[in-house]
Amino acid sequence: MDPAAQAIAVVGSVAFDTIETPIGRAEDVLGGSATYFSLAASFFAPVHLVAVVGEDFPPSDREFLGTRGIDLSGLEVRPGRTFRWTGRYHEDLNVRDTLALELNVFADFQPTLPEAARKAPIVYLGNIQPSLQESVLEQFEDPTLVACDTINHWIETAREPLEALLPRVDLLIVNDEEARLLSGESNISRAARRILELGSRSVLVKRGEYGAILFSPESVFAVPAYPLEEVYDPTGAGDAFAGGVVGYLAATGERSDAGLRRAIVYGTVLASYVVEDFGPERLRTLTQDDIDRRYRQFIALTEF
Amino acid sequence: MDPAAQAIAVVGSVAFDTIETPIGRAEDVLGGSATYFSLAASFFAPVHLVAVVGEDFPPSDREFLGTRGIDLSGLEVRPGRTFRWTGRYHEDLNVRDTLALELNVFADFQPTLPEAARKAPIVYLGNIQPSLQESVLEQFEDPTLVACDTINHWIETAREPLEALLPRVDLLIVNDEEARLLSGESNISRAARRILELGSRSVLVKRGEYGAILFSPESVFAVPAYPLEEVYDPTGAGDAFAGGVVGYLAATGERSDAGLRRAIVYGTVLASYVVEDFGPERLRTLTQDDIDRRYRQFIALTEF
Numbered sequence: 001m002d003p004a005a006q007a008i009a010v011v012g013s014v015a016f017d018t019i020e021t022p023i024g025r026a027e028d029v030l031g032g033s034a035t036y037f038s039l040a041a042s043f044f045a046p047v048h049l050v051a052v053v054g055e056d057f058p059p060s061d062r063e064f065l066g067t068r069g070i071d072l073s074g075l076e077v078r079p080g081r082t083f084r085w086t087g088r089y090h091e092d093l094n095v096r097d098t099l100a101l102e103l104n105v106f107a108d109f110q111p112t113l114p115e116a117a118r119k120a121p122i123v124y125l126g127n128i129q130p131s132l133q134e135s136v137l138e139q140f141e142d143p144t145l146v147a148c149d150t151i152n153h154w155i156e157t158a159r160e161p162l163e164a165l166l167p168r169v170d171l172l173i174v175n176d177e178e179a180r181l182l183s184g185e186s187n188i189s190r191a192a193r194r195i196l197e198l199g200s201r202s203v204l205v206k207r208g209e210y211g212a213i214l215f216s217p218e219s220v221f222a223v224p225a226y227p228l229e230e231v232y233d234p235t236g237a238g239d240a241f242a243g244g245v246v247g248y249l250a251a252t253g254e255r256s257d258a259g260l261r262r263a264i265v266y267g268t269v270l271a272s273y274v275v276e277d278f279g280p281e282r283l284r285t286l287t288q289d290d291i292d293r294r295y296r297q298f299i300a301l302t303e304f
Numbered sequence: 305m306d307p308a309a310q311a312i313a314v315v316g317s318v319a320f321d322t323i324e325t326p327i328g329r330a331e332d333v334l335g336g337s338a339t340y341f342s343l344a345a346s347f348f349a350p351v352h353l354v355a356v357v358g359e360d361f362p363p364s365d366r367e368f369l370g371t372r373g374i375d376l377s378g379l380e381v382r383p384g385r386t387f388r389w390t391g392r393y394h395e396d397l398n399v400r401d402t403l404a405l406e407l408n409v410f411a412d413f414q415p416t417l418p419e420a421a422r423k424a425p426i427v428y429l430g431n432i433q434p435s436l437q438e439s440v441l442e443q444f445e446d447p448t449l450v451a452c453d454t455i456n457h458w459i460e461t462a463r464e465p466l467e468a469l470l471p472r473v474d475l476l477i478v479n480d481e482e483a484r485l486l487s488g489e490s491n492i493s494r495a496a497r498r499i500l501e502l503g504s505r506s507v508l509v510k511r512g513e514y515g516a517i518l519f520s521p522e523s524v525f526a527v528p529a530y531p532l533e534e535v536y537d538p539t540g541a542g543d544a545f546a547g548g549v550v551g552y553l554a555a556t557g558e559r560s561d562a563g564l565r566r567a568i569v570y571g572t573v574l575a576s577y578v579v580e581d582f583g584p585e586r587l588r589t590l591t592q593d594d595i596d597r598r599y600r601q602f603i604a605l606t607e608f
Contacts, residue, residue: 222528261608304565
């Protein structure tokens with residue numbers, strides 16, 4: 001981590017996931033968008049995690065997040081159980097079914113930021129209700145970069161507060177389906193242009209195993225994903241991608257188009273590692289050398 | 305076109321297509337894999353087209369191909385009608401339904417190469433029956449580069465002759481679905497490795513609007529597609545892509561990994577133009593400047 005790195009505050013979900021993929025099954029593994037984001041970003045910058053868990057959240061998971069230097073003062077413990085998700089991936093790993101969903105303590109999540117998080121210049125609004133995202137944003141003293149995620153559910157049920165939020169967003173990070181639903185355009189370039197018109201300063205579209213594409217008023221940047229022979233579990237890849245992107249921007253202070261492009265490649269690298277094992281397991285052993293090596297391999301993969 | 309360009313001979317289909325897309329409809333437009341390949345390749349190198357048409361093939365289409373310098377001495381005219389295809393694209397342009405298919409004179413296609421074509425050092429075997437592809441390959445005097453396409457139908461019904469052909473192929477160009485079916489592997493990297501084991505020297509996997517990925521024993525190269533706000537008609541994009549790739553290799557004599565990478569970007573550029581209008585219309589007005597400009601735009605799209 002760069003000693004001059006700026007701090008990131010992330011608000012979102014921490015969960016336990018039960019995951020079936022064609023390769024295997026994992027039960028009650030640490031998950032949630034804010035978890036994957038935080039772990040990935042922690043390789044680049046200090047992270048304040050703002051989320052809620054139940055009384056069942058074990059010391060071992062707290063310790064894992066702690067060893068990555070993630071500040072847990074904003075991890076609220078509420079009476080009840082932690083958010084749980086059970087999903088099954090198809091042979092085509094781009095498709096998954098949700099088999100069970102228990103919101104538990106996450107249902108009443110009213111994020112209140114601890115003092116340290118409020119000062120963070122970099123904000124990542126994970127996919128919670130858009131009005132909550134806005135109320136979180138209000139609590140920051142002076143955010144200089146606001147990145148934001150959302151999901152189809154909020155686009156469908158909370159479009160008004162979501163559209164009200166977009167003009168305060170520097171970087172919206174969504175997948176192609178979400179970009180299409182939000183914009184009403186099936187063509188991804190037109191969808192992105194429409195989202196820029198809605199006010200987001202730039203939009204980064206995640207395309208799973210096909211990579212990602214960034215649209216800003218000045219520039220379009222497209223990257224493939226890093227190809228892997230074994231994908232154990234795609235869960236969290238998109239959140240780790242976002243964590244790598246925002247983490248790099250925090251580490252370097254970069255806001256230029258060139259900097260954002262490098263950030264996206266780092267995001268791609270983090271996502272490629274996460275899917276190499278179930279849940280966030282691979283991030284336990286990941287090193288800075290691993291990240292740098294795969295960044296160079298990504299150059300070799302794409303240069304012409 | 306480079307004066308030192310090597311000649312390409314292409315064997316495949318020439319057809320009339322009736323196409324519906326969300327943007328419009330075109331009836332009985334010039335189509336077929338060998339047509340799109342030839343037109344795209346003709347911007348780079350001399351092309352000998354080996355195909356069959358019926359007596360209904362009009363002078364105007366012959367003239368169009370002729371103005372692109374394509375040698376039609378191998379375009380056999382047989383009693384009957386030309387191959388016809390009718391298809392409809394979904395709102396998601398990656399999905400299309402075949403509404404009607406009349407093989408007509410193409411059903412009994414027994415390609416015999418004219419003298420000029422036999423001397424071509426570069427061969428493109430479009431998607432015809434694999435035993436026919438092999439019989440065509442036998443007719444060449446001294447081919448130095450053999451590129452080959454196939455489709456699910458032949459993988460399912462003629463796997464044996466197809467597998468017998470692969471060790472004679474330098475570059476197999478297939479889409480991801482075909483790569484999966486041919487290899488029995490759903491992961492695209494593993495699918496490609498299996499195809500290399502079957503004997504093809506390299507395999508270039510087309511992924512439609514998501515780009516392409518090249519696998520060889522030494523190297524993997526991935527590119528996104530060129531993003532467009534309006535796709536009128538995806539028909540022929542994959543064949544024009546192949547035409548650009550093989551055309552560039554013919555123009556430059558390049559066989560290095562770096563050369564093949566540049567060739568793939570030129571293929572991407574040609575594919576991106578073809579989809580800007582129905583059928584091969586856009587290629588009537590396309591110029592070398594257009595190609596060079598978009599090649600530079602593609603660098604801007606992907607560099608980091």
